[in-house]
Amino acid sequence: MVHHYVQNYYGELIILLGKAIFCVPPENSTLLARYFYLRGFMNTLCSKRLDALSDFQNLYKTDMEIFPTDLVKALVDSLQKDERSQADQRPELKRLIFKVKTDNEMVLVQADDHVKKFHLPKTHMLQEDFVKRIQESGIVKDVATIHRLFEALTVGQQKQIDPEVFRVFYTFWKETEVEAQDVHLPAEVIEHLDNNECVYKLSCSVKTNQGVGKIAMTQKRLFLLTDGRPGFIEITKFRDIKVWLLYV
Incomplete structure (x- = not known):
């Protein structure tokens, strides 16, 4: 009762x-x-x-x-x-x-084999702290890439990241990471990718001068996933893209 x-x-x-x-x-x-x-x-x-x-x-x-x-x-x-x-x-x-x-959510194994729990920041971050947070979150380790991300997130603002902006970015990234698990690539394509590299976004079919296919985005590059017989045609690596910021 x-x-x-x-x-x-x-x-x-x-x-x-x-x-x-x-x-x-x-x-x-x-x-x-x-x-x-x-x-x-x-x-x-x-x-x-x-x-x-x-x-x-x-x-x-x-x-x-x-x-x-x-x-x-x-x-x-x-x-x-x-x-x-x-x-x-x-x-x-x-x-x-x-x-x-x-995945043990937000628990990262560090190089010294200690387990560190990642917490979202509560205060504004300058570039140095932003680099540390991004590396701890497991999104990316490359400092140059993180610097470009910092510039992209602070366009037209003071050079610091608001904690709410970081939270929105981090949440979107984690959702995208989960969705990426649904993309299955043929072995002929996977062999062109680095270890732990996976597709985060896949476009609709497009017609290019290299044939018909879908543009795929990983954490490191853009490439064309050709239709019909699976094929890999690299478009560019993100590290080769120069970001030009226009200030008005």
Whole structure:
């Protein structure tokens, strides 16, 4: 009897949180993230695992800093066969499940074999601190590339990165990284790429003077993935691109 009342109470909270989420403006990401976290937790207590994962997926896109990695892993591991089938039919949940299964989110193994937990910055960053943060996040290690990214994110502004700008960039990057796992390349193409290099964006088919294909972007280069018989035609490496900034 007590369990019944408790479940009803949780159900009412879920409804109230749903109404609150609906009323929060999208730009108030901090409050929205807290609501997604709470509703996801309540759905977990009610054994509504798919609803909980959906909330945590929205949280993942809103505020990575409070993403409950261990809880999400436990939810994924506890999915029943029919729940897993339903999740596989929902692209956003499929990507989330793939992510927690293959990556210990935001935990990076450093060269000295110590494990360091990455935290999103809370203060403005000058270039030196930005380089450190990007390297710790695992996005890229090359300093020259990070310097170009710093310039791109600070065009027309003071030469420092706002923590909210970093959060938006980092969240978008992580989402793109997960989506990249859905791109499967033939062996003939993979052999042209470096270790750990993967396609982050793939265009629609385009006609070029090299034939018809799709333009692919990895973290290091652009190349043409030709249609028909799979082929690799490199367009350029990012390190060879010179960025010209125009100040008005």
